[in-house]
Amino acid sequence: MMIKYRVHDVAKDLDVPNKEVLDILGKYVKEPKKHMTALEENELDIVFDRFTQDHAAQNFDAYFATRNAAKAEEKPAGKTAEKPSEKTAKNTQEPKKQNVNNNNNRNKNNDRRNNNGNNRNQNAQQNKPQRPAQNNQPSNNTPAQESASEAPRRRVVDTRTVNVNIDKYNEKYDRLAYDKVKNDTVAAKQKINQKSQRRGKPRSAKRETEAERLNRIAAERKAKAITITVPDEITVGEFALRLKATSAEVIKKLMANGVFATINDTIDFDTAVLIADEFHAKVEKEVVVTIEDRIIDDSEDDDANLVPRAPVVVVMGHVDHGKTSILDAIRHANVTAGEAGGITQHIGAYRVNIDGKDITFLDTPGHAAFTTMRARGAMVTDIAVLVVAADDGIMPQTVEAINHAKAAGVSIIVAINKMDKPAANPDLVKQQLTEYELVPEEWGGDVPCIPVSAHTKMGIDDLLEMILLVAEMKELKANPDRAAKGTVIEARLDKGRGPVATVLVQNGTLHTGDIVVAGTTVGRIRAMMNERGERVKSAGPSVPVEVTGLNEVPVGGDTFNAVSDERLARELVEQRLTEQKEEMFNSQTKVTLDNLFEQMKEGEMKELKVIVKADVQGSVEAVRQSLEKLSNDEVRVHVIHGAVGAISESDVMLANASNAIIVGFNVRPDPVAEENAKRDGVDMRLYRIIYDCIEEIESAMKGMLAPKYREVFLGKAECREVYKITNVGMVIGGHVTSGKIVRGAQVRLVRDGIIVADDKIASLRRFKDDVKEVQDGYDCGITLERFSDIKLGDILEAYEMEEYRD
Ligand SMILES: Nc1nc2c(ncn2[C@@H]2O[C@H](COP(=O)(O)OP(=O)(O)OP(=O)(O)O)[C@@H](O)[C@H]2O)c(=O)[nH]1
Numbered sequence: 001m002m003i004k005y006r007v008h009d010v011a012k013d014l015d016v017p018n019k020e021v022l023d024i025l026g027k028y029v030k031e032p033k034k035h036m037t038a039l040e041e042n043e044l045d046i047v048f049d050r051f052t053q054d055h056a057a058q059n060f061d062a063y064f065a066t067r068n069a070a071k072a073e074e075k076p077a078g079k080t081a082e083k084p085s086e087k088t089a090k091n092t093q094e095p096k097k098q099n100v101n102n103n104n105n106r107n108k109n110n111d112r113r114n115n116n117g118n119n120r121n122q123n124a125q126q127n128k129p130q131r132p133a134q135n136n137q138p139s140n141n142t143p144a145q146e147s148a149s150e151a152p153r154r155r156v157v158d159t160r161t162v163n164v165n166i167d168k169y170n171e172k173y174d175r176l177a178y179d180k181v182k183n184d185t186v187a188a189k190q191k192i193n194q195k196s197q198r199r200g201k202p203r204s205a206k207r208e209t210e211a212e213r214l215n216r217i218a219a220e221r222k223a224k225a226i227t228i229t230v231p232d233e234i235t236v237g238e239f240a241l242r243l244k245a246t247s248a249e250v251i252k253k254l255m256a257n258g259v260f261a262t263i264n265d266t267i268d269f270d271t272a273v274l275i276a277d278e279f280h281a282k283v284e285k286e287v288v289v290t291i292e293d294r295i296i297d298d299s300e301d302d303d304a305n306l307v308p309r310a311p312v313v314v315v316m317g318h319v320d321h322g323k324t325s326i327l328d329a330i331r332h333a334n335v336t337a338g339e340a341g342g343i344t345q346h347i348g349a350y351r352v353n354i355d356g357k358d359i360t361f362l363d364t365p366g367h368a369a370f371t372t373m374r375a376r377g378a379m380v381t382d383i384a385v386l387v388v389a390a391d392d393g394i395m396p397q398t399v400e401a402i403n404h405a406k407a408a409g410v411s412i413i414v415a416i417n418k419m420d421k422p423a424a425n426p427d428l429v430k431q432q433l434t435e436y437e438l439v440p441e442e443w444g445g446d447v448p449c450i451p452v453s454a455h456t457k458m459g460i461d462d463l464l465e466m467i468l469l470v471a472e473m474k475e476l477k478a479n480p481d482r483a484a485k486g487t488v489i490e491a492r493l494d495k496g497r498g499p500v501a502t503v504l505v506q507n508g509t510l511h512t513g514d515i516v517v518a519g520t521t522v523g524r525i526r527a528m529m530n531e532r533g534e535r536v537k538s539a540g541p542s543v544p545v546e547v548t549g550l551n552e553v554p555v556g557g558d559t560f561n562a563v564s565d566e567r568l569a570r571e572l573v574e575q576r577l578t579e580q581k582e583e584m585f586n587s588q589t590k591v592t593l594d595n596l597f598e599q600m601k602e603g604e605m606k607e608l609k610v611i612v613k614a615d616v617q618g619s620v621e622a623v624r625q626s627l628e629k630l631s632n633d634e635v636r637v638h639v640i641h642g643a644v645g646a647i648s649e650s651d652v653m654l655a656n657a658s659n660a661i662i663v664g665f666n667v668r669p670d671p672v673a674e675e676n677a678k679r680d681g682v683d684m685r686l687y688r689i690i691y692d693c694i695e696e697i698e699s700a701m702k703g704m705l706a707p708k709y710r711e712v713f714l715g716k717a718e719c720r721e722v723y724k725i726t727n728v729g730m731v732i733g734g735h736v737t738s739g740k741i742v743r744g745a746q747v748r749l750v751r752d753g754i755i756v757a758d759d760k761i762a763s764l765r766r767f768k769d770d771v772k773e774v775q776d777g778y779d780c781g782i783t784l785e786r787f788s789d790i791k792l793g794d795i796l797e798a799y800e801m802e803e804y805r806d
Pocket residue numbers: 317318319320321322323324325326365366417418419420421452453454455456
């Protein structure tokens with residue numbers, strides 16, 4: 001389609017007023033034209049020719065001079081476009097240009113017209129450089145032909161002859177691709193190139209070897225002098241890890257220092273410091289922050305916060321010397337008429353008030369409770385009242401009580417009781433006391449001796465006064481303004497109230513609602529009650545209260561603490577329970593006939609528990625009776641379970657839980673039981689004759705057990721066929737299921753867990769050959785020396801007896 005090229009278009013492209021184009025046309029064309037008139041081809045030629053002639057440049061130099069000046073002002077984008085144009089201009093020699101013009105002007109005019117819409121502006125710009133070429137080259141063609149050919153020709157040449165420096169771009173691409181490959185994983189080709197470059201080179205050239213790494217770390221260590229933290233004890237492996245060294249390095253250094261330890265062995269802090277020094281590392285003691293540290297306030301009290309507290313008193317003495325009577329007398333002496341009947345509670349401790357001063361008595365007479373508490377690390381009492389009956393004097397339990405009180409470092413006050421009795425001889429008691437380094441005050445010593453009578457209440461007040469006096473001397477103090485800490489005096493499970501505990505607050509103040517951890521129990525104090533059965537909201541130092549709200553019954557002597565965080569408190573209790581279980585598990589040594597005597601000697605074994613399994617009920621009973629008759633003064637033999645049948649998994653479980661040994665008569669353990677017994681260390685003794693069993697256990701109890709032989713298991717075979725061969729007898733077609741079957745070995749024939757025979761292997765064959773042994777997984781033919789009643793499915797257990805010394 002022909003695009004209309006109007007006058008004003010031409011004028012615009014030539015960058016001249018419409019009038020100039022119209023004037024040219026007016027000169028050469030008859031018909032008058034207007035600016036909207038579309039021009040014919042010949043008309044256009046005329047315009048371009050005329051226009052070219054009118055605007056011709058003088059020469060190329062002049063053209064380029066003006067061109068370069070203009071270029072400086074142009075945008076950079078213009079530059080690239082300009083370069084090729086210049087080249088083209090230079091290359092274009094005058095005769096050549098003429099030809100081009102001559103040959104192509106018509107076609108190019110057509111091109112130009114076709115591209116008219118898009119290229120008008122471009123044409124206008126390109127027109128200017130065309131002028132000098134045309135000017136310098138006076139053409140034989142018509143002006144119209146020459147000028148019309150220039151613009152389209154330049155445009156075409158521009159794109160075709162641009163000499164792109166491909167190498168430069170390749171170079172740039174290479175650089176870009178390399179960078180990208182370094183950071184990313186693109187440019188596959190580049191990657192391949194890199195890989196191929198790497199091929200043939202040793203890997204170590206790029207990667208650090210292990211030795212290099214270690215050297216580097218060692219150098220770093222030396223340079224930096226790292227500091228590590230180490231607890232009291234640390235395993236070699238963990239220590240090496242913290243040192244950033246290998247275990248082998250640490251073990252080597254340890255050996256050099258005379259310590260032979262493996263990776264799992266522990267070394268103490270001092271050794272760790274020594275070794276760390278060789279690694280140029282400093283060691284700091286690791287402070288382990290436990291849950292206790294976080295929730296229990298264990299800080300020392302400031303003297304300024306301390307206030308006097310009531311003494312805590314325990315009453316001790318020989319049986320029937322009047323401990324309970326004295327405690328009752330004190331309790332009643334302190335009850336005013338109005339309160340009579342108010343004392344209905346027994347909470348394990350009570351307080352009396354003497355002239356405005358309190359005394360707390362532990363209502364658990366006897367040194368047993370006192371000792372139990374001490375054994376649990378609870379230091380509860382300040383003063384011990386030693387009750388000695390004036391008519392009886394010092395007796396064995398009095399001595400024990402003295403020793404316990406002394407060991408605990410508590411002050412002793414002697415109450416010489418039963419003074420109302422005619423046979424009372426207080427001087428004798430005092431005399432006896434001196435024998436135990438308790439010198440009465442009146443004899444120049446420091447032990448107050450108060451004659452009392454629980455019956456007549458004589459001297460009770462003096463006793464209480466003396467307690468207060470001693471307490472005063474001791475300057476007992478506590479800080480009521482902190483979280484409570486104390487000891488569980490006693491505890492029980494109440495049907496309606498759940499766990500109930502009497503606790504003695506020793507420091508701080510306990511409030512209802514407090515979260516408390518007591519040993520392995522935890523809870524929020526629901527209610528508190530004093531010894532009068534009155535509800536109280538708080539209990540300060542030396543105050544005994546009965547509390548409810550704990551999740552379990554604590555143990556007397558457990559320390560309790562009011563804590564700050566319930567969740568952590570529960571976690572702490574869980575932790576304590578786990579530790580307790582582990583401790584129990586570790587401390588419990590399984591009883592075996594071999595260690596029975598040791599355990600008896602150490603007093604750990606008071607009762608030998610036995611589980612009896614036999615093939616018939618008669619044997620079970622016979623064994624039970626025979627064994628129980630073995631009981632002596634030191635140990636009682638107790639058959640905790642007896643039954644017929646093979647030793648089962650549950651027998652082993654029972655033995656494990658109750659620390660018993662298992663005795664089997666003509667029975668065998670099933671495979672699971674055998675495995676479990678081995679794992680749990682349960683002693684399983686298997687006999688065929690009751691007498692052997694009795695003898696062995698008896699000698700074990702006497703420490704005489706020294707078995708010289710033991711059974712060594714060889715292997716098991718299952719009877720899969722039975723053949724009867726004349727002159728040979730019964731032949732077992734067996735399959736070895738574990739270990740090996742050996743010719744001449746002892747063999748036990750087991751049917752449904754019961755031993756049906758104990759015999760010897762007479763012959764062993766593989767196919768037709770006699771063999772010495774047959775391994776696991778193979779079939780074989782077996783004959784026994786004596787037993788012939790063989791059945792399919794019977795198990796043959798081959799074993800041999802081995803002599804051994806302890
Ligand atoms: N005559 C007289 N008898 C007393 C006196 N004190 C206690 N008794 C008697 O001594 C006996 C034992 O008294 P308890 O108070 O039970 O003695 P205990 O030391 O608590 O005894 P156990 O709890 O068994 O250790 C009782 O029969 C009392 O009546 C006293 O001062 N005078």
